[in-house]
Amino acid sequence: MRPMTRILLCDDHAMFRQGLKSILETEEGFRIIGEAATGREALRYAIETKPDVTIMDIQMPEMDGVAATQAILEEYPDAKVIILTMYRQDRYVFEAIKAGARGYMLKDADSADLIDAIRRVAEGETLLNAEMAASILDEFKKIKEELPHHPEHPLSELTEREAMILRYLARGDSNQQIAEALNVSEKTVRNRLSEIFSKLRLNNRTQAALYALREGIATLKDEM
Numbered sequence: 001m002r003p004m005t006r007i008l009l010c011d012d013h014a015m016f017r018q019g020l021k022s023i024l025e026t027e028e029g030f031r032i033i034g035e036a037a038t039g040r041e042a043l044r045y046a047i048e049t050k051p052d053v054t055i056m057d058i059q060m061p062e063m064d065g066v067a068a069t070q071a072i073l074e075e076y077p078d079a080k081v082i083i084l085t086m087y088r089q090d091r092y093v094f095e096a097i098k099a100g101a102r103g104y105m106l107k108d109a110d111s112a113d114l115i116d117a118i119r120r121v122a123e124g125e126t127l128l129n130a131e132m133a134a135s136i137l138d139e140f141k142k143i144k145e146e147l148p149h150h151p152e153h154p155l156s157e158l159t160e161r162e163a164m165i166l167r168y169l170a171r172g173d174s175n176q177q178i179a180e181a182l183n184v185s186e187k188t189v190r191n192r193l194s195e196i197f198s199k200l201r202l203n204n205r206t207q208a209a210l211y212a213l214r215e216g217i218a219t220l221k222d223e224m
Helices: 014-024 039-049 065-075 090-099 111-122 130-142 160-171 175-182 186-200 205-215
Strands: 005-010 030-036 053-056 081-085 103-106
Touching: 005 014, 005 039, 005 111, 014 030, 014 111, 030 039, 039 053, 039 065, 053 065, 053 111, 065 081, 065 090, 081 090, 081 111, 090 103, 090 205, 103 111, 160 175, 160 186, 160 205, 175 186, 186 205
Parallel strands: 005 030, 005 053, 053 081, 081 103
Antiparallel strands: none
């Protein structure tokens, strides 16, 4: 039996939410614990219910999905958000991932792909395919100063093991996968990540992954 994954659906179109709910609730181990029609509702429900995965549209009233994702992660750093939208523009992809979303999918994606994405994100993975990653790196060339620089906390302060963990994270590995690769416990990986975030003054895994790509600690073609 699969472990239960509690899901929050956030979209301003009731018919779309109902259709998505019908699809997801037929899957073993999925339970819809709430629905939100606005960004502010999404923020409130996410804080109150602490879902395992939040499915978030970008264009919503009161607060858009990117702002809602960022606000949720500020209040609930362990939140896992998947952006599900009709927009293919690179700037939406970049802003969503930069805000801390664990994945970005289009509404015309196959339901099997969405189900797989939800399971993977629930397990701690970050979904960023090569096309999206390339778009993000293109954006980096335009706005390299978007992520924080802190001279008092240089990258040289990272230990060799911390740099390796950061490289695995940038590749999209989950805590479990990193732990298995390094032959340590998941708790050790979580503790090391907290230390890395503190040293680099970053807020979440996504920022850390993008930081690693920008600083050359990791590349899109890394194989470890």
